[in-house]
Amino acid sequence: MSQRGSVLPPLVDRHILTSKTRNDVGVGAFAFLFSEIVQYSQTRVSNVSELERKLADVGFDVGVRMLELLVHREKAGKRENRILGILSFLHTNVWKNLFGKTADSLERGTSADDEYMISDHDLLVNRFISVPRDMGHLNCGAFAAGIVEGVLKSSGFPARVTAHSVTSEGLSRPKTTILIKFSPEVIERDERLGS
Amino acid sequence: MLLSLYIVNKSGGLIYHRDFSSLAKLDTNDTLRLGSIWHSLHAISSQLSPVPGCKGIELLQAETFDLHNFQTPTGIKFFAVAECNSQGVDRFLKRVYGLYADYVLKNPFYELDMPIRCELFDLQLTSEVTLTMNA
Numbered sequence: 001m002s003q004r005g006s007v008l009p010p011l012v013d014r015h016i017l018t019s020k021t022r023n024d025v026g027v028g029a030f031a032f033l034f035s036e037i038v039q040y041s042q043t044r045v046s047n048v049s050e051l052e053r054k055l056a057d058v059g060f061d062v063g064v065r066m067l068e069l070l071v072h073r074e075k076a077g078k079r080e081n082r083i084l085g086i087l088s089f090l091h092t093n094v095w096k097n098l099f100g101k102t103a104d105s106l107e108r109g110t111s112a113d114d115e116y117m118i119s120d121h122d123l124l125v126n127r128f129i130s131v132p133r134d135m136g137h138l139n140c141g142a143f144a145a146g147i148v149e150g151v152l153k154s155s156g157f158p159a160r161v162t163a164h165s166v167t168s169e170g171l172s173r174p175k176t177t178i179l180i181k182f183s184p185e186v187i188e189r190d191e192r193l194g195s
Numbered sequence: 196m197l198l199s200l201y202i203v204n205k206s207g208g209l210i211y212h213r214d215f216s217s218l219a220k221l222d223t224n225d226t227l228r229l230g231s232i233w234h235s236l237h238a239i240s241s242q243l244s245p246v247p248g249c250k251g252i253e254l255l256q257a258e259t260f261d262l263h264n265f266q267t268p269t270g271i272k273f274f275a276v277a278e279c280n281s282q283g284v285d286r287f288l289k290r291v292y293g294l295y296a297d298y299v300l301k302n303p304f305y306e307l308d309m310p311i312r313c314e315l316f317d318l319q320l321t322s323e324v325t326l327t328m329n330a
Contacts, residue, residue, distance in 0.1 A: 031301040038303035128301035130313040135304070172318060 031128050038129075038140060048138045052163070056146030063150020066094055079155065083116075083182065083190045086157055090148055091118055098147070099124040104175070114187050116180045118148070119166070123176040139163045141176040148178055158183040197284065197324060198260065198276040200291065201226065204308045205270030207234035211311040215324055233274060237264065267292060287327045294319045 041054040070093050071077060080086040091106045099120075109115025123141050131138050141163035149161040159182045165174040198218060202211035209230030214220055221229065241251040255262040261281060264274040265288035273288045273295075298316040299305050305313060 028297075028301070031297075035301050035303040042303070128298055128315065130298070130302055130304065130315045132304050132312065140303075173315070 027124070027127070030124070034125055034140075034143070035128075037143075048135055052138065052142035055140060055142040056149065056161075059143040059146020059148075060150040060153075062098075063094075063147040063152075064154045065150075066098065066147065067151045067154050070094060070097060081156070082193065083157070083186065086152065086155055087116055087118075087180075090151060094147070094151060095120075109179070112181075114182045114184070116182075118178045118180070119175050120144075120178075121171065121175045126176055137165070139165045139176060141165075141178065144176070145178050148180065152180070157186050159186065196278045196281060197287065197327060198278065200273070200275045200320075201230055201233070202291075202295070202311065203230045203234050203272040203274070206308070207231045208308065210309065213320070215328075233262075233264070234272065237266070237272065263288060265289060265292065271295075283327055283330055287323070290323055290327075291320065294323060 037058060038051075038055065041051055041058075045051045045054055070089075071079065074093050075089075080089050087106055091103045095101065095103045095118075103118045103120050105117075105119045107117045107119070109117060120141075123144060125143050126139070126141055129140050131140070145161045145163040149159065152159045152161070159180050161181075162179050164177050164179060166177045167174040197215045199212065199214045199216075199221075201209060204210050207230065209227045212226045212230070237251040241249045251264070251266060253264055255264070256279070259279065261277050261279055261284070262274060263277060263284040264272060265285065266272045273291055275284055275288055277284050294316060295311075298319055299311050299313050302313050302315070305311065
């Protein structure tokens with residue numbers, strides 16, 4: 001038996017959720033799996049927006065499950081009921097657990113009050129993906145947008161969530177911005193709850 | 196100093212080519228021809244070898260240039276033309292193999308054995324080349 005085996009307890013005796021193993025999924029393994037999801041979805045759609053819809057649907061189910069898990073694990077069962085609360089939960093807790101870091105920014109939309117944006121300069125799902133020119137505005141971050149939508153919808157904040165590539169000066173590659181547009185009743189409720 | 200890089204797939208088709216200097220310019224047809232000729236030469240060389248287990252030509256030294264070749268276990272060849280006695284070309288080719296594995300193979304829009312058209316690969320390769328040239 002190797003030296004390492006004698007120091008660590010057998011695999012099945014170890015706790016699954018130690019801080020060491022929690023984020024222990026190889027980026028390569030995830031990248032290949034995600035690549036395969038995109039290729040599979042591509043065979044079943046006829047245009048770019050359908051592909052984005054399909055990826056968002058996959059992400060939606062991840063979001064629903066992540067909410068359940070993280071509220072239990074990190075929030076001790078406490079449910080967010082304010083817009084800012086749930087947004088920072090997404091920006092911090094969800095991002096950290098899924099992508100190993102918090103999102104780069106969380107901003108309020110400039111044009112409308114019901115719009116918020118979460119941006120990431122190097123979104124994990126897009127790290128290895130170059131979109132061909134003929135696919136135009138496709139952003140595979142639609143998967144992450146689906147996750148966000150899943151978390152929001154199942155915690156009582158129905159919203160329309162889309163992913164966009166935003167080019168900005170001084171950056172070699174476009175960042176991914178996830179645009180969240182809340183339903184009117186969510187805004188109304190948040191106003192009623194006051195500050 | 197690096198002059199140009201070629202990537203040839205397992206059946207001898209050129210899937211990527213890039214010149215790093217205005218010195219060694221070939222037109223597209225010539226690069227395709229060079230790619231497949233090198234593929235055949237490489238195959239012949241490993242069969243001609245008197246010693247068993249030969250993996251083919253790794254370095255071709257000419258009067259004016261060196262050609263370094265790196266073949267992966269799946270039969271893809273990365274080869275670079277460089278000035279005589281350039282250092283670190285083999286390491287560069289291995290790094291390019293790493294970039295290929297990351298930014299080409301993990302890209303869902305890339306079809307195996309087809310020409311490489313991946314923005315991110317180009318971008319990463321450019322920085323790798325600058326790194327090697329300045330080393």
